Amino acid sequence: MKKTIFVSVFSNFVVRNILYTGFLRLLTGANFKMVLLVPEKEEHYLRENFESDDIIVEGIKIPALTRGKILAGFLSRALVDTNTVDIFLKLRLDFKKFSNILQYIFSKMISLLLGKSKTAAMVLRKCDYYFLPKNRFSAYFEKYNPAIVFCTDITDRSEGESDIDLIRESKKRGIFVAGMVRSWDNLSGRGVIREIPDKIIVQNDILKQECRRYNNVKDENIEIVGIPHYDSYSKGPFVSREMFFREVGLDPNKKTILFVTIADYFLKKQFSKNNIDYNKHVLKLLNRLDSDKIQVIVRLPVIGEVNIESLELPANFVLDRPKVLFEKGELDKSADQHLASSIFYSDIILPGPSTIAADALFFGKPIIFIGFNGGEGVDETEGIRKFFRLEHLQPLIKSRGVATAYDEHDLFEYLNNYLYNPGFNMYERSKTAEDICWKRDGMSTKRLANFIIKLCG
Numbered sequence: 001m002k003k004t005i006f007v008s009v010f011s012n013f014v015v016r017n018i019l020y021t022g023f024l025r026l027l028t029g030a031n032f033k034m035v036l037l038v039p040e041k042e043e044h045y046l047r048e049n050f051e052s053d054d055i056i057v058e059g060i061k062i063p064a065l066t067r068g069k070i071l072a073g074f075l076s077r078a079l080v081d082t083n084t085v086d087i088f089l090k091l092r093l094d095f096k097k098f099s100n101i102l103q104y105i106f107s108k109m110i111s112l113l114l115g116k117s118k119t120a121a122m123v124l125r126k127c128d129y130y131f132l133p134k135n136r137f138s139a140y141f142e143k144y145n146p147a148i149v150f151c152t153d154i155t156d157r158s159e160g161e162s163d164i165d166l167i168r169e170s171k172k173r174g175i176f177v178a179g180m181v182r183s184w185d186n187l188s189g190r191g192v193i194r195e196i197p198d199k200i201i202v203q204n205d206i207l208k209q210e211c212r213r214y215n216n217v218k219d220e221n222i223e224i225v226g227i228p229h230y231d232s233y234s235k236g237p238f239v240s241r242e243m244f245f246r247e248v249g250l251d252p253n254k255k256t257i258l259f260v261t262i263a264d265y266f267l268k269k270q271f272s273k274n275n276i277d278y279n280k281h282v283l284k285l286l287n288r289l290d291s292d293k294i295q296v297i298v299r300l301p302v303i304g305e306v307n308i309e310s311l312e313l314p315a316n317f318v319l320d321r322p323k324v325l326f327e328k329g330e331l332d333k334s335a336d337q338h339l340a341s342s343i344f345y346s347d348i349i350l351p352g353p354s355t356i357a358a359d360a361l362f363f364g365k366p367i368i369f370i371g372f373n374g375g376e377g378v379d380e381t382e383g384i385r386k387f388f389r390l391e392h393l394q395p396l397i398k399s400r401g402v403a404t405a406y407d408e409h410d411l412f413e414y415l416n417n418y419l420y421n422p423g424f425n426m427y428e429r430s431k432t433a434e435d436i437c438w439k440r441d442g443m444s445t446k447r448l449a450n451f452i453i454k455l456c457g
Contacts, residue, residue: 002032004035004146004147005033005034005146006144007035007036007150008037008150008151008153009037009039009046009152010039010060010152010153010158011156011158011159012158012328012329012330014152015325016229016332017182017227018229020336021228021231022231022445023448024050026446026449027453030449032453033056035055035056035057035144037060037162038057039162040060040062041059042059042326043059058140062159062160063160064160069132073161073191074103075124076190077190078106078107078110079124080111080187080188080191081116083389083390084188084189084391085189086108087386087387089104090104118216121215128195132168133165134168135169136165137165137166137169141169141173147457148456150177150179150452151166153180153181154167154181155182155187155190155191156182163179167179167196168195171195176455178451178452178455179193179197179199179200180202181200181207181211183355184204184207184358184392185392188210189391193217196217199222199223201223201448202223202225203225203437204435204438206435206436223451225444225447226443226444227362228448230444231442233359234441238337239337239341244341244345248297248342249318254295254316256295256297256347257289257296257297257415258296258342258343258346258350259283259298259350260356261298261301263301263306264307266304271383278384281373285411287313287317291315295316295317295318298318298320299320299339299342300319301322303324322335339356340363343359344363347422349367352369353387357393357402358436362433366424367402368403368405368411368414368418369388369393369402371385371404372384372406385406396432400425401431401432402429
C-alpha cells in the first residue's frame with residue numbers, strides 16, 4: 001500500500017519553488033501518494049495542472065487571523081532583534097496613530113529585553129501549541145492518514161497561518177513533520193519559528209546558521225538542499241537570444257540592463273509624504289546612456305503598480321510586466337522562464353532589494369545595488385540605502401561580488417566597467433553565488449525529494 005505525504009501549498013511562490021520543479025514526479029515515481037493542501041480559491045488551477053492518480057488536491061477554507069494568532073505573530077517577531085524586523089515593522093505601522101507608536105515601543109522593549117532569550121521563545125511556543133487551535137485539518141488527517149507532513153513555508157502567516165496550524169496538528173497527532181524555510185529573508189524577518197517541525201529544510205548554510213542563532217535548532221535537525229526552482233535554470237536559456245529580444249521588442253545586438261522597479265505603495269508606505277521617486281530617478285539616469293549601444297528592460301513589480309506615466313521612455317527602453325498567477329503574486333512556469341531569460345540575456349542587473357539579486361547571482365551576472373534616493377526630504381542613510389541593513393542582503397553588500405552605488409558617479413562608473421569589462425570581479429561573484437545559491441548543480445529538487453523519501457522510512 002502506498003504511503004501518503006501531505007504537502008502544504010499555501011504560501012506565495014510554492015507553486016514555482018516546489019510544484020513546477022519535478023518534486024512531485026520524483027515522489028510519485030518512488031511509489032508515494034501526495035495530497036496537496038491548497039487555498040480553496042486556488043484549488044481549480046492546481047487540480048487542472050497537478051492532479052493525477054497519485055496526486056490529490058484538497059481545497060482548504062482560509063480563516064481570518066484570530067486575536068490569539070495576531071498576538072503570537074507580534075510576539076514572535078519581537079523576539080528576533082534584527083534590522084529586518086525593525087524596518088518592516090515601521091513599514092507596516094502608521095505612526096500618525098498613537099496606538100501604533102505604543103505598539104512599536106512595546107515591540108522594541110521586548111526585543112531589547114528578551115530578543116536573545118531562549119526561555120522566552122520556548123514559553124511562546126508552549127503557549128502557541130497549547131492555546132491555539134489544533135484541529136483545523138483533522139478531517140484530512142482522518143481521511144488520508146499521512147505517513148509524513150511536508151510544510152513548505154514554516155514561518156508564513158499570509159493564509160490564515162495554515163502551515164503553522166498544520167505543523168501544530170501534526171505534532172498533536174504524533175505524525176512526523178518536515179518544514180522548509182521558503183526564502184532567504186524569512187528567519188531574520190518573520191520572527192522565531194513558532195512551531196518547530198521535526199526536521200527543517202533550508203537552502204544554504206547561512207539559513208542553517210540563522211536556524212541555530214534565532215531558534216536554537218540543532219545541526220542534526222537541519223538539512224541543506226539548495227534552491228529547487230534553480231534546477232531548471234542550470235540547463236541554460238529557455239529560448240534563443242534572438243527570440244527573447246523579439247518577444248520583448250528590443251535589439252539582440254545591444255548591451256542590455258535589467259532594472260527592477262519598486263512598487264509605489266511600498267515607497268509611499270516607507271517614505272510617507274517625502275518626495276522619494278526612486279524609479280523615475282533611476283530611469284532618468286539610465287536615459288543618459290548611449291541609446292545606440294545600450295537598452296533597458298524595466299521590470300515592473302509582481303505585486304503593486306509603478307506610476308511612470310509622466311516619464312516618456314525612449315525607444316531603447318521597454319516595460320516588462322510579469323504575468324501573475326493568483327492575486328498574491330505567484331509565477332507560473334512560463335512567467336518564471338521569462339524572468340530567467342530576462343536575467344540570462346541581460347549584461348547588468350539593477351535588482352533593488354529583491355530576490356532577483358539571488359537569481360542574478362545564480363547566472364553569474366554583474367549586480368549593482370543603488371544606494372541613493374532621488375527626490376528630497378529623506379536623508380540617504382534613511383532612504384533606499386537603509387535596506388542594505390536587512391540581514392539577508394548583508395552577505396551581498398559586504399561581499400566583493402556585488403557593486404553598491406552610493407551616488408550617480410558610482411553608478412555610471414560601475415555601469416561602464418561592467419558593460420565593457422564583463423569579466424570584472426567574476427571570481428568574487430562566483431564565491432557570493434556559492435554562499436547564497438549553495439550548489440548550482442541542478443540537483444536540489446532531487447536532494448529535497450530524497451530527503452523526504454528517507455524520512456518516510
